Structure formats: structure tokens, C-alpha cells
Amino acid sequence: MKKILFLTAFVPNEAAAAEKNTKIMLDDLGRFYLVDLVYFKYDIDESYIPTHKNVRVLRVCKNSVLVKFLNVLLFPFIHPMFSVRFNWSIFKWVKKRIKEDNYSAIICDHSQMFLYAKFLEKSIPKILLSHDIIAQRVGRTSNSFVKFLCAKSESYCLNVKNAHIFSFSQKDCNLISDLYHKDANLCLDYIDEKVVSAIPTCITNEFIFIGKWSRADNLDGVLWFFKTVVPHITETVEISIIGKEFPKERIENKNHKVKVNILGFVDNPYPRIANCKAVLSPLFTGAGIKVKVVEALACGVPVIGTDIAFEGISSDYKSFMIASNTPDVFLKTMKEVNISLADRVEMKKKFLNGYQSETIPNFLNNNL
Missing domain, CATH: 3.40.50.2000 (Glycogen Phosphorylase B;)
Structure with a gap:
């Protein structure tokens, strides 16, 4: 070899x-x-x-x-x-x-x-x-x-x-x-095989953040959300944060309508993500494609995020990429997002079928 x-x-x-x-x-x-x-x-x-x-x-x-x-x-x-x-x-x-x-x-x-x-x-x-x-x-x-x-x-x-x-x-x-x-x-x-096998079976009242929290791009978005959005949520919701070493001391929640779960690293979070109401991705800096958005779409889950969160991802999936660039719009979108289970399953199929490109092994096999 x-x-x-x-x-x-x-x-x-x-x-x-x-x-x-x-x-x-x-x-x-x-x-x-x-x-x-x-x-x-x-x-x-x-x-x-x-x-x-x-x-x-x-x-x-x-x-x-x-x-x-x-x-x-x-x-x-x-x-x-x-x-x-x-x-x-x-x-x-x-x-x-x-x-x-x-x-x-x-x-x-x-x-x-x-x-x-x-x-x-x-x-x-x-x-x-x-x-x-x-x-x-x-x-x-x-x-x-x-x-x-x-x-x-x-x-x-x-x-x-x-x-x-x-x-x-x-x-x-x-x-x-x-x-x-x-x-x-x-x-x-x-795309992780765990993502591929995660099928939406219900829709919970949970919104999920997932990321590497040592990256300022990810952490700053969550801090912004808890400062500008959480105090104004008027309906009962759960906000779950997945990922290693999230600095929980840096967020404050005085809104009794909002239950916050700091879950840390989860070996297979994708069944939970597949059933959540939406993944949240408020990003204001950074570059490159956001894998958390790719994985959410591959789970059949809508993403509520800023424009930067969706950079590099085809507009073919825009119905599941809900741009929300201000606190007011974020609040409104979280309240109104309502995509049926059937539509989620269909999006999962559509995304996985369309997500294809050259791989490094294939390129090497054809060129070495």
C-alpha cells in the first residue's frame, strides 16, 4: 500500500x-x-x-x-x-x-x-x-x-x-x-454515521446550542443570546447547551419560563437534536462552513441563526435555515417556528441525497 x-x-x-x-x-x-x-x-x-x-x-x-x-x-x-x-x-x-x-x-x-x-x-x-x-x-x-x-x-x-x-x-x-x-x-x-441514523420521531419543546466552547465565535453568540433574548422569552421552553467546557458561570438566567440544561460533551447527541424544536446558531464572527448547521440539516432540524451561520450552505435548504439577526427577530422566530415532522423527515432525505462531493481518498486514488 x-x-x-x-x-x-x-x-x-x-x-x-x-x-x-x-x-x-x-x-x-x-x-x-x-x-x-x-x-x-x-x-x-x-x-x-x-x-x-x-x-x-x-x-x-x-x-x-x-x-x-x-x-x-x-x-x-x-x-x-x-x-x-x-x-x-x-x-x-x-x-x-x-x-x-x-x-x-x-x-x-x-x-x-x-x-x-x-x-x-x-x-x-x-x-x-x-x-x-x-x-x-x-x-x-x-x-x-x-x-x-x-x-x-x-x-x-x-x-x-x-x-x-x-x-x-x-x-x-x-x-x-x-x-x-x-x-x-x-x-x-x-457526516457522522450517528447523524445519518438519527431520525426525527417527535418534536420536543427544546432548543439546542452545540459547539466547541473554547472558540470565541461560538461562545460569544450564546452570551449574546442570554443577554438579549432570554430575558424576553414569554413561553415555557428548554434551552440545552451541548459541548465540552461550557463556562456556565458566564451566563445568567432569571427567566422562570426558561429551563437551561448544561449537558457538556454528549457521545451521541443526534437523537436529541433530531427531535428538538430547532438548533440555535447566533454567530457574529468567524468564517467557513458551520458543521453544526450541516449536522442539524442532516438530522432534519431547522436552524435559527444569523447570516454568518449559513455561509457556504446551499439556498436549496433555505426553508430550514431561518435567518434571525436581531433579538426581536430571534424571539419571534423561536415562538413561531413550526415545521411538521413529515417535512423534517423529508428535509433529512433531501439533504443527505444532495450532500455529495469529491473526497480526499478518491482524489488521491485518481491522481497518484
């Missing part, structure tokens, strides 16, 4: 959307290739245990605030979003392994890994997996100089010889083409 070197910025796991996609992709690659994995890990993170016999962990790279700070200093003219995990000693070690092993391709997962591809052996094909357009993400919260630096850095990191760029929405593929004049291929996020 041919060998693939896979470099990723995070620990593959099921607790966060991007990391779960990496975990499923590794298993998919393992069906066709021997995969050597290098990933970055904080001390508090649990280690990744491969679930496919053809995937092995080659190295776990220590990550910390200090390590990231030192990495940024080593590459001072690149925006930190791209240099924060680039370390010259790790690079030299990876380069040595490439000389020792006959890799058919190198996959760099997340923009933070693209600098490695920039300087590694040019004869080996590279796959650059862009989870979102960093210039767009940074541009929504930064001044003009930082925007300029980020765009120049992203352009520099994407300009890799013998590389194929993939992104997870057609919108982001188009942005890469427009901003950097690079072709990008569409590679939709994997």
Missing part, C-alpha cells in the same frame, strides 16, 4: 466539528493507504488512539501558549494564525522522516500547517485542507493593517508548488480563487 503523511494542527477527536472531520477522514484514508499521523496536543487534551489498523501516530507535538509564542517569534513577518504551529525543529524532523519513508503524498490539515508544505520536498504532491478563509475570519474583527498582513500571509502559504487546495464549501473555494487566484477543490465535511 502507498503511504501518506498527515499533518494536523489539533488532536483528532469527536468533541469538536473540525477535529471529528479529521478523525473520520483518517479512517477513510486508512481503507486505501498506510497513514502516518503527526498532530499537536496541549497537556490537557486526551491523546488520539487510531481506530483503523492502517493509521499510526508518528509523533505528538507538544502545544502550549509558550510554544506558540516562540513559534510566532521564529516567523515574525507572517500572521500568527499561520506561524503559531510552525517549528523549525519539528520541520527538520519531518523532513528527515520524508527522506526515510517513501510517501506518496503529504496532507496538511488546517491553515496552521501550510508553512510545512511550503518548505517540504517539492516532488511529493501536497494536499492543503483549508477549513476556512483566515483573511475573512480575521478581517471581521481586525484593523486594516492586520487584514492586510493576514491576506498577504495566506497568499504566501497557499502558494505551494505541487499542491492541491481543498476547502469545505463552494463559497470558500470561490474566495480562494477571487482573493489568491488559486484553484480550490470542494471537499464537503464528512
